[in-house]
Amino acid sequence: MLQQDDVQSAQMLQEACQQITEQVSKVIVGQQDVVQQILIALFGQGHCLLIGVPGLAKTLMVRTLSRALSLDFNRIQFTPDLMPADITGTEVIQEDAATGQRDFRFVTGPVFTNVLLADEINRTPPKTQAALLEAMQERQVTAGGKRHELPDPFFVLATQNPIEQEGTYPLPEAQLDRFMLNVLVDYPAEADELEIIKQTADATEAELSAVLDAKQILDAARLVRQVPIADHVARFALQLIRATRPGREESLELVDELVMWGAGPRAGQDLVLAAKVKALMSGRLSVDLEDIQAVAYPVLRHRVKTNFNAESDGISSDDIIRQLIEHLLPATDNEGRSGKLPEVFRSPDAR
Numbered sequence: 001m002l003q004q005d006d007v008q009s010a011q012m013l014q015e016a017c018q019q020i021t022e023q024v025s026k027v028i029v030g031q032q033d034v035v036q037q038i039l040i041a042l043f044g045q046g047h048c049l050l051i052g053v054p055g056l057a058k059t060l061m062v063r064t065l066s067r068a069l070s071l072d073f074n075r076i077q078f079t080p081d082l083m084p085a086d087i088t089g090t091e092v093i094q095e096d097a098a099t100g101q102r103d104f105r106f107v108t109g110p111v112f113t114n115v116l117l118a119d120e121i122n123r124t125p126p127k128t129q130a131a132l133l134e135a136m137q138e139r140q141v142t143a144g145g146k147r148h149e150l151p152d153p154f155f156v157l158a159t160q161n162p163i164e165q166e167g168t169y170p171l172p173e174a175q176l177d178r179f180m181l182n183v184l185v186d187y188p189a190e191a192d193e194l195e196i197i198k199q200t201a202d203a204t205e206a207e208l209s210a211v212l213d214a215k216q217i218l219d220a221a222r223l224v225r226q227v228p229i230a231d232h233v234a235r236f237a238l239q240l241i242r243a244t245r246p247g248r249e250e251s252l253e254l255v256d257e258l259v260m261w262g263a264g265p266r267a268g269q270d271l272v273l274a275a276k277v278k279a280l281m282s283g284r285l286s287v288d289l290e291d292i293q294a295v296a297y298p299v300l301r302h303r304v305k306t307n308f309n310a311e312s313d314g315i316s317s318d319d320i321i322r323q324l325i326e327h328l329l330p331a332t333d334n335e336g337r338s339g340k341l342p343e344v345f346r347s348p349d350a351r
Helices: 004-025 032-043 060-068 131-138 189-200 215-223 231-243 253-258 265-281 290-298 308-312 317-331
Strands: 048-052 073-077 090-093 102-108 114-121 141-142 147-151 155-158 181-184 259-261
Touching: 004 032, 004 060, 004 215, 004 265, 032 048, 032 060, 032 155, 032 181, 032 215, 032 231, 032 265, 060 114, 060 147, 131 141, 131 155, 141 290, 181 231, 181 290, 215 265, 231 265, 231 290, 231 317, 253 259, 253 308, 253 317, 259 317, 290 317
Parallel strands: 048 155, 048 181, 073 114, 114 155
Antiparallel strands: 090 102, 141 147
């Protein structure tokens, strides 16, 4: 339960998110929804997968965000010849000039940072992709039998090009599940794209002010976990997760026909955490059904694996998630009673 000091901290977090968005807007035109989802993953202490065609400023967005957050930033360009040691670091032989004795010394790789941009992560073989698994889950690297802790906070932002798949290696499901959010970066609106074109000739570089540092981000992450969630809201999140799994008693016919496998328990944890951040960013001190619905798509779209039947009919994971939400929402209202929800809680695409 939030105390009085926590309420003030929640207000400061909401203001900080607005300031961060303003700072990023000095460099990135539009894409505010994408920035908001990245911040949700950051304050939820999760990782984020950005999917979008080339030229949408995904790399620039991440770099700008790290400047607005006063965090260390490293970028790895994933290529077919990249090795695991190029990411995590390696042991080298070092000779003591005084004694002549040789010993191994661990040289840290680019993963030892606060914000790691894994650019085009699907362009490197699985063994190199897997080098990030321990870092993403345990926030440490094991080399030479020794554990090396990563800086805190540690945040992986990976990018993928959804169009060109030649010469790429799809991420294994175990690694996909470790991304809290899967964010789709779409083309900018017409007015935003016109502004981007007009800024092309502007040679001045925007000056950004750091809004939060590492300690403040960690404090905000601890605050997020104290946000209360009502039983009926948590149950709705659970029902949504379980409804994505085919072959179960609670599964809908469309899930049995179109889904190969559904979301696991980690998805439920990420769904609730993301909803808590969304509530705080919206100025609310408890999680509502609206928050669950708002974060359901980025939390679940990479965890609901469609089968050939869905792909042949052009049905995406988002389509299935939307239908599941529409099926579950009428059974629950804000007080947890049976009844139809107000229009504001409906799926945006279903209004």
